[in-house]
Amino acid sequence: MSEAPLFQVENLHAGIEGEEILKGVDLTINRGEIHALMGPNGSGKSTLAYIVAGHPNYEVFEGRVLYKGENVLELGADERAQLGMFLAFQYPTTIPGVSMANFLRLAVNSVKGEDDGEGGKKRIAPREFRKMLREKMQMLNIDESFATRYLNEGFSGGEKKRAEILQMAMLEPEFCIMDETDSGLDIDALRTVSEGVNKLYNDNMAMLLITHYQRLLNHIKPQFVHVMLEGQIVQSGGPELAEELEAKGYDWLKETASV
Ligand SMILES: Nc1ncnc2c1ncn2[C@@H]1O[C@H](COP(=O)(O)OP(=O)(O)O)[C@@H](O)[C@H]1O
Ligand SMILES: [Mg+2]
Numbered sequence: 001m002s003e004a005p006l007f008q009v010e011n012l013h014a015g016i017e018g019e020e021i022l023k024g025v026d027l028t029i030n031r032g033e034i035h036a037l038m039g040p041n042g043s044g045k046s047t048l049a050y051i052v053a054g055h056p057n058y059e060v061f062e063g064r065v066l067y068k069g070e071n072v073l074e075l076g077a078d079e080r081a082q083l084g085m086f087l088a089f090q091y092p093t094t095i096p097g098v099s100m101a102n103f104l105r106l107a108v109n110s111v112k113g114e115d116d117g118e119g120g121k122k123r124i125a126p127r128e129f130r131k132m133l134r135e136k137m138q139m140l141n142i143d144e145s146f147a148t149r150y151l152n153e154g155f156s157g158g159e160k161k162r163a164e165i166l167q168m169a170m171l172e173p174e175f176c177i178m179d180e181t182d183s184g185l186d187i188d189a190l191r192t193v194s195e196g197v198n199k200l201y202n203d204n205m206a207m208l209l210i211t212h213y214q215r216l217l218n219h220i221k222p223q224f225v226h227v228m229l230e231g232q233i234v235q236s237g238g239p240e241l242a243e244e245l246e247a248k249g250y251d252w253l254k255e256t257a258s259v
Contacts, residue, residue: 004066004068004069005028005029005030005066005069006029006030006031006067006068006174006175006206007027007028007029007065007066007067007175007206007208008027008028008029008064008065008066008067009025009026009027009028009048009052009063009064009065009066010026010063010064010065010066011024011025011026011062011063011064012024012025012026012048012051012060012062012063012064012065013060013061013062013063014047014048014051014058014059014060014061014063015047015058015059015061016047016057016058016059018059020061020231021044021047021231022044022047022048022051022231022232023230023231023232024063024231024232025044025048025063025228025231025232025233026233027226027233029175029206029208030206031174031203031204031205031206032203032204032205032206033206033207033223033224034201034206034207034209034220034221034222034223034224035206035207035208035209035222035223035224035225035226036208036209036210036211036217036222036224036225036226036242037208037209037210037211037226037227037228037233038210038211038212038214038225038226038227038228038242038245039212039227039228039229039250040212040229040250041212043228043229043230043231044228044230044231045179045210045228046179046180046210047231048210048228049087049177049179049210051065051073052065052072052080052085052087052177053077053080053087053177054072054073054075054076054077054080055077060073067080067083067084067085067175068083070083072085078110078111081110081111081171081173082110082111084173084174084175085173085174085175085176085177086167086168086171086173086175086176086177087176087177087178087179088161088164088167088168088176088177088178088179096150096153097150098150098151099147099148099149099150099151100146100147100148100149100150100151100163100166101133101147101148103151103167104133104147104166104167104170105124105126105129107167107170107171108124108129108132108170108171109123109124111171112124112171112172132170133147133170136166136169136170137166139169139199140162140165140166140169140196140199141192142162142166146159146162146163146166151163156189157184157185157186157189158185158186158188158189158192158193161185161189161193162189162192162193162196165193165196165197165200168197168200169196169200173205174204174205174206175205175206175207175208176205176206176207176208177207177208177210178197178207178208178209178210179210180210180211180212190215190216190219191219194216194219194220195219197220198219198220201220207220209222213246214242214243214245214246217239217242221239222239222242223238223239224236224237224238225237225238225239225241225242227241227245227250227253229250229253229254234253235253
């Protein structure tokens with residue numbers, strides 16, 4: 001029997017407050033693949049990311065989300081992270097009074113700490129953690145002072161995204177969803193973030209990049225591009241589809257799609 005796809009969405013109907021936003025989404029992503037999900041504002045892209053992350057406000061009416069063949073909709077958000085999923089959000093939260101280093105230590109211990117056999121977690125040794133943090137920051141060209149700053153407090157758009165990339169580097173996930181990682185970034189910040197992602201990416205992983213614009217895709221190259229319109233994926237193709245959307249906008253799809 002062949003191995004199950006890394007990530008699979010099957011006939012997903014989901015929404016918020018009883019209202020259906022996703023109207024039958026199907027998507028399969030294998031290891032070694034980068035997919036882009038594009039679409040106009042309000043089409044349901046973030047809803048898909050929130051459902052996959054296990055956001056409590058969203059409801060699933062029908063369908064499944066499988067990760068390594070397991071239905072993750074039955075798992076808590078922390079369990080999804082322990083399985084190797086990572087989600088970077090469009091609007092990251094601020095945690096005043098918690099330094100970047102402490103936040104990362106908690107995150108790494110919760111996701112990667114080993115079971116101590118008593119229902120708890122063995123913590124990563126502080127020395128080992130500091131070494132790992134230093135190495136990852138060097139690799140990503142992030143200044144050491146960053147580790148002592150409070151999470152997202154007073155961070156610029158670019159710094160917030162950098163914090164996310166550093167978190168991703170520390171957690172070493174196998175599957176990442178990045179929701180509008182490019183929004184609000186100037187061209188230098190966009191370059192830093194995409195360089196970071198490209199450094200972290202390897203053939204054992206897969207990634208779903210959610211983006212409204214084509215420009216992120218100049219820096220991180222997807223092999224597959226999907227377009228979401230009114231809660232459905234109405235078109236899939238290769239990188240040329242993203243270029244076509246950039247040139248023609250989304251309206252031509254609205255006319256051809258039967259939504
Ligand atoms: N908290 C909410 N309550 C009600 N409707 C919502 C809520 N959040 C999003 N929506 C609606 O869901 C639809 C999809 O939104 P979203 O998933 O954020 O789209 P996208 O990320 O593609 O811009 C939109 O029509 C939006 O108005
Ligand atoms: Mg969105």
